[in-house]
Amino acid sequence: MMRTCFLAFVIAAVLLAGYTISAGQRNNQPRTAAQLYNRYCVSCHGTDGRSKTNKGKFSHARDLTDAQWHTDVTDERIFNSIMNGRNVRGNMPAFSDKLNEKEVDSLVNFVRKLKGSA
Numbered sequence: 001m002m003r004t005c006f007l008a009f010v011i012a013a014v015l016l017a018g019y020t021i022s023a024g025q026r027n028n029q030p031r032t033a034a035q036l037y038n039r040y041c042v043s044c045h046g047t048d049g050r051s052k053t054n055k056g057k058f059s060h061a062r063d064l065t066d067a068q069w070h071t072d073v074t075d076e077r078i079f080n081s082i083m084n085g086r087n088v089r090g091n092m093p094a095f096s097d098k099l100n101e102k103e104v105d106s107l108v109n110f111v112r113k114l115k116g117s118a
Helices: 002-028 033-040 054-059 067-072 075-084 101-112
Strands: none
Touching (some): 033 101
């Protein structure tokens, strides 16, 4: 009985240690702006940034290729919209619980590169 409990404890400890190490490895690997965009933005803004997806049309997602919008909007406003969300024109969720500031900065740069790509 004692041997079974000890064995169960050792197995649980090994599994927990393996999970902790793999989670740490995932967190130490920086995600590229393209990976972040594909994970969090594509469903509304589409792969090309034009927001022609069903979800994008329903939520009135911003066309990220619109040159006039790029002229009018600041990087700070894009950053704040990603971090805090927006409910003015449509329903942009906040991502402050999923992304850190460095990742959001990279997304701002990524969005800027979508200008006029349509």
